[in-house]
Amino acid sequence: MKVAQSMKQRLIEQSVQRKLKRNDRKASSGSLMTGASTPNRRTDFCQHPGWQQLNIMRESAQKLGVEDPFFRVHEGCSGATAIIDGRECINFASYNYLGLSGDPRVIAAAQQAAAKYGTSVSASRMVSGERPIHRELEQALAQVYQADDALAFVSGHATNVTVIGYLMGSRDLVLHDEYIHNSSLMGSQLSGARRMAFRHNDLNHLEKLLQQNRHQFERVLIVVEGLYSMDGDAPDLAGLIELKETHECWLMVDEAHALGVLGEKGLGSHEHAGIDPNRVDIWMGTLSKNLSGCGGYIAGCQPLIDMLRHFAPGFLYSVGMPASVAAAAIESLRIMHAEPERVRALQKNSEYLAVQAKAAGFDVGESIGRAVVPVISGSSLVATRQSVELLKQGINVQPILYPAVPEKSARLRFFVCSEHTEAQIDFTLEALLLQRKAS
Structure with missing residues (x-):
């Protein structure tokens, strides 16, 4: 796991360095030909390796036709449901586990x-x-x-x-x-x-x-x-x-x-x-x-x-x-x-999701069925596409991608709340199954 992660990190760093060198050559060539001033690599934030890496990630996503699943705006209090783009969604992206934020x-x-x-x-x-x-x-x-x-x-x-x-x-x-x-x-x-x-x-x-x-x-x-x-x-x-x-x-x-x-x-x-x-x-x-x-x-x-x-x-x-x-x-x-019944409801819902997802053939890793249940696809691209497609069906769940986790364990991460219903969980798993069949 660590070897794969370090190899990928090295590839990213090498890609960033190649792009930086190309930018330097272009800047030097432009300066010699036109005499125009160019940004100073030491002070221009666009020359920072972090920005270069972000740019590479964005360009790759654009080429693959993948939408950005992050920074979705929630237009109110989020728990088992959330309002995104004016539409109520089933929400698995909030750790308002007991539904107390907004009580x-x-x-x-x-x-x-x-x-x-x-x-x-x-x-x-x-x-x-x-x-x-x-x-x-x-x-x-x-x-x-x-x-x-x-x-x-x-x-x-x-x-x-x-x-x-x-x-x-x-x-x-x-x-x-x-x-x-x-x-x-x-x-x-x-x-x-x-x-x-x-x-x-x-x-x-x-x-x-x-x-x-x-x-x-x-x-x-x-x-x-x-x-x-x-x-x-x-x-x-x-x-x-x-x-x-x-x-x-x-x-x-x-x-x-x-x-x-x-x-x-x-x-x-x-x-x-x-x-x-x-x-x-x-x-x-x-x-x-x-x-x-x-x-x-x-x-x-x-x-x-x-x-x-x-x-x-x-x-x-x-x-x-x-x-x-x-x-x-x-x-x-x-x-x-x-109100300990809130804790019991949370545990019941999250255990239900973990058991049903596993029965449907999804990889939930070692989750004990308590609030956090991953569905591991093993691909950042697959997890991102799953998240985007689920939102179209009114289900909000975030992908967890490399480098937050090793690439081979990229996943959707479900945060379960006490206020979720079994019907919401069943609907979500059915949507995931349809995605899997379509792919």
Whole structure:
């Protein structure tokens, strides 16, 4: 997998470099012939490799007659359905899993907080942006994990970047699942720590890396996701805890897609695995899925939270979370606890999609049937065309393409909501089957 990915990346880079050289030759020729000034390659953004790569991708799509499936505009609140180009569609591209974003009670809570505290707290929390509602949210999150405390950040991505970047250093090691989110990779890079990836959900490989390398480093952090957002599968949390305790490491679990999805009450990975949440050192999550807002959080022991509150750059030097976002998250969490039937409906719907898709001969990988269900075609071109054709039939689902996943595992990624119906799922699978027959 890694070999194929690196070969493709090299081909892209070579193609970009060839195009850059052609552009240079054309620019030099034009300058010699006409004396006209040409853009400076060092300052012209059109000469940047990123722009050149984007141009190549766009030109290739145009030649193949493939429409761009991204940046579709949703004209209202999106959940099980969405309005796109004035048309209501069945929507599988939203992680509003429990249907709480748009719930009147959540909206009312956000409105009341905005009326009381304004639309911004207008400062970092250390300086003068602290509000009572911040601590209310953090205490509610801490209770989910039976933790001493929690800390809320204004960005989910920045949470992983700043926490890993702050906690780890040049004498440390970060071991992460090969499918870990970009934010954890960026945090590891920022930290200056040594970074190693272990094969996806392969604890034997992780154990081997620990046996070979643990003694060389002062601190070791193992980073996994509670529910993997591309594949919809989960790690062996009990096994990870055993390894981290044996080798004296920290374990960090990213619950971005797990809270509200896993466990009978939606409490996440620890409830799903039946383990004491205090055996995990760092719980991370986001507010943008089932908590109807945006931002991230860390839950754990008091010394951890105190350090991050005073020293983590992404918290210390960022404005405090808007009170309306905190209020929406608090109310969403309250509703999740009070209405566990939402969690059950979500789990029932996503399991139904996974089972029916597999029965129809589609490759759903290792998805456990909890909110995220991929349909793997193994071709970025096929996945893109599937997405475009499905939208024509009133079904919105996004393709996941290389380099977000290896080319041979390109897929449609279905985000399932508690409010989807079996009829909507059946209609979608029938449309996919018709596409497969037509091709």
